[in-house]
Amino acid sequence: MIVTNTPAADLALTNLAYCSHADLHGFAVPGTKLYLASIADSFVLSPTAHESVRNGHIALNTIQRRHARVSSGDTISVNRFIPPENFDLALLTLELESVKKGTKSEQVVLANQLKKRFMNQVMTAGQRVSFEFHGNNYIFRVNQAAVEGQEKYSTIERGMISSDTDIVFETSNSSGIKKLGAMSSSKPEQSHRKDEEEETTAAEDEDTGAQVAPIVRLEEVAISTGEEEEEPILDLKAKLYRFDKDGKQWKERGAGTVKLLKHKESGKVRLVMRQSKTLKICANHLVIPTMTVQEHAGNEKSCVWHATDFADGELKDELFCIRFASLENCRSFMETFQEVAESQGKKEDNKDASDTAGLLEKLNVGDGKTEGKEQEEKPDVAKEEDKQTYKEEDKKAVDDQAKPEAGNKDEPAS
Incomplete structure (x- = not known):
């Protein structure tokens, strides 16, 4: 379907999508009076017919278009959504993101109004919804959508708001909204009983001045977390x-x-x-x-x-x-x-470069040692040659001395 803007400004402060009367019948949930549409397989809206919306068009407000990542005039997939069994939300956690008008420090109690306004509508985790309350425009974000009895239907948390849904309000740091309580449902009887139990516990814990020595003394043991280094x-x-x-x-x-x-x-x-x-x-x-x-x-x-x-x-x-x-x-x-x-990738590259440089350095050092060894061997060869020369010269001198003595021996005596 082709995306278009919301027909009127006041209709933008709802979680509804608007289409033509002819297209609305395609989103009917069998056996109920509900109409549900899955927008880009990301979140689910309740469509309603509007005379100014043409056939084949779907009207979304600014927040809805931003969440679906589309603009006016773009084509988007819109299909009928049939909720599974036991789809009612048990817990809905909403974060109030901003206040556009009114006093920021106003204490807001919205649970009952939100239930009436968004009854039978599907909320998806991560979805942002704009609404108006007492002249103030608010935006809330769905942080958690828990269905009772089942952990999750799919990778996306979603469910339908019912009269039994508990709504928890959270506030962002920049909103300035003060919370009145964690849970939206007020239960005076339980609160009164809780106060009585706290008073009784305080009376029981009153210091009587008695000192009781411990039966077992435990020594402190140093525990290693493995994160010391x-x-x-x-x-x-x-x-x-x-x-x-x-x-x-x-x-x-x-x-x-x-x-x-x-x-x-x-x-x-x-x-x-x-x-x-x-x-x-x-x-x-x-x-x-x-x-x-x-x-x-x-x-x-x-x-x-x-x-x-x-x-x-x-x-x-x-x-x-x-x-x-x-x-x-x-x-x-x-x-x-x-x-x-x-x-970590750069460190590995540097390590490889260092290893390569080390190998090259070892090769250069090895070549130098080989040359030095050859030079050391040359003098040794020269020394051996000198020794051999000296031996031959000594032998020759001895032979020369021996020849005259032999000649003198053969001559007769005068």
């Missing part, structure tokens, strides 16, 4: 996923701190990530020149890369995906990772 280059909090080839889906490895550690002697750099609570290793592999990290297509705060990992005690080829809390952290990780990989 390394210095950190990067240290960020994130959540790590690995791709399951058999199940063809992403599986969470854990949330914690990812580090790039450089060895003080060898200069090699490895990536290590541990879970925040258990300190279990999620990833452990060297950063080599052949590695490249790329941005995840469905989430700009995530990136993916291939590696031969040793986290489970044996080498495995893994496809990792890591998600950060902010876009800045993701870019910092990608830039540092790439710089390390390139520097």
Whole structure:
């Protein structure tokens, strides 16, 4: 279908897509009164008919076009989306990104209004939605869309908002919005019971002045982390996923701190990530020149890369995906990772050049020694020749002396 702008300004503050009456029937979900459309296989919208939209056209607002990476007049794939069974969202985490009007410090309670406004609409992780509330225009981003009873339907987290969906609000550092509570659903009875339990616990924990000696004294034990000979280059909090080839889906490895550690002697750099609570290793592999990290297509705060990992005690080829809390952290990780990989490649080239220079130097030194040895051998030959000459001359002198004596012996006596 051909992309066009939203018919009116007030319609842009919704999560709907607009099409003609004739095209709307193609998005009907069988057995229901719902209309759902998959936009570029990236996110799902609820289309509705508008008289000003022509056949074969789909009207999207600015945020929707930006997320689909298209402009007005471009052609985009739009297909009917049929939700699977048990598709209702159990938990929806929304990050309020910005406030365009109104006071930034306003305390916002939006859960019930959002449920009514977006009831039976599908939310996809990474999707951004604009809406209006009490004269203020807001934008929220879907950070998590968890369906109860199932880990994931595919590599993309998505689900449908229902009356039982719990909405959690998160705020970006630049929004200035204050949160009233973690969960949207208010439960006065549970809150009252919690207050009573806290008062009872405080009374029980009151200091009575009694001193109890410990039964067993434990000595401090030094624990080696294996990172003593390394210095950190990067240290960020994130959540790590690995791709399951058999199940063809992403599986969470854990949330914690990812580090790039450089060895003080060898200069090699490895990536290590541990879970925040258990300190279990999620990833452990060297950063080599052949590695490249790329941005995840469905989430700009995530990136993916291939590696031969040793986290489970044996080498495995893994496809990792890591998600950060902010876009800045993701870019910092990608830039540092790439710089390390390139520097490791230059180091190997320098090592090869040094090895070659060393071999050439050894060859030159060997030739010099051979020439010196030949020169040392020449004087020895000359000495032998001199000795031989001296021996012949001495022998000749002895013979000369012996001849007169023989002559004198043969002469008769006078």
